[in-house]
Amino acid sequence: MASFFRLKSSSKLSVRCMCGNNMSAPLPAIVPAARKATAAVIFLHGLGDTGHSWAEMFAGIRTSHVKYICPHAPIMPVTLNMNMAMPSWFDIIGLGPDAEEDDSGIKQAADNIKALIDQEVKNGIPSHRIVLGGFSQGGALSLYTALTSQQRLAGVVALSCWLPLRSSFPQAAANSVNKEIGILQCHGEADPLVPLVFGCLTVEKLKSIVLPANINFKTYPRMPHSSCPQEIMDIKQFIEKQLPPIS
DSSP: OTTTTOOOSSSOOOOOOOOOSBTTBSOOEEEOOSSSOOEEEEEEOOTTOOHHHHHHHHHHHOOTTEEEEEOOOOEEEEGGGTTEEEEOSSOBOOOSTTOOBOHHHHHHHHHHHHHHHHHHHHTTOOGGGEEEEEETHHHHHHHHHHHHOSSOOSEEEEESOOOTTGGGTTGGGTTOSOTTOOEEEEEETTOSSSOHHHHHHHHHHHTTTSOGGGEEEEEETTOOSSOOHHHHHHHHHHHHHHSOOOO
């Protein structure tokens, strides 16, 4: 159970224990831009993982003017995993569509990510040049954060995930500036942990919140709760489209 919601692929990932309850410790894993950074991707890992594994992936597909930031979730007990402590953005109580959710934990985690976005803005990268994304629990948090943010973002990459606190939408997005945001949502058709139906329900809900034409929902045959080369290429192309170089 300890690896629940963690990316499983051939990239030899390992769980590294990270401590802290905010975005200040530990420092995120970063893939720096090859030249002056004029854009950024902030990507949130899944339950039980750390930012290092996704930083390794982005290092292989990076665009020269983009900085990739992969923060680490704090260590906390997770109800679904028999209260075992592991890296987690918020508590997960159950997996059913009507399962109880960690309302306050989700909102606090979103505030932490918004603070990370603010820090990049202070570093000179405007929010509209930032793509937010994540895998599984991290993808769920990236969707919630973008849809409740007053920071105009360049796009969202939502992998193998769901929309948290979905019953609070579209009202929760009433003040959001991201109602026309581009969203790349990807899901494996053979996902046993977050079944494809979760992705389908999520995309239908998203269409009531943001401009439907800006949502691109891709599914991958035989892909379980992980990633695959085609999905990674789709991510690369989406980032390049949303974050073109500045001449």
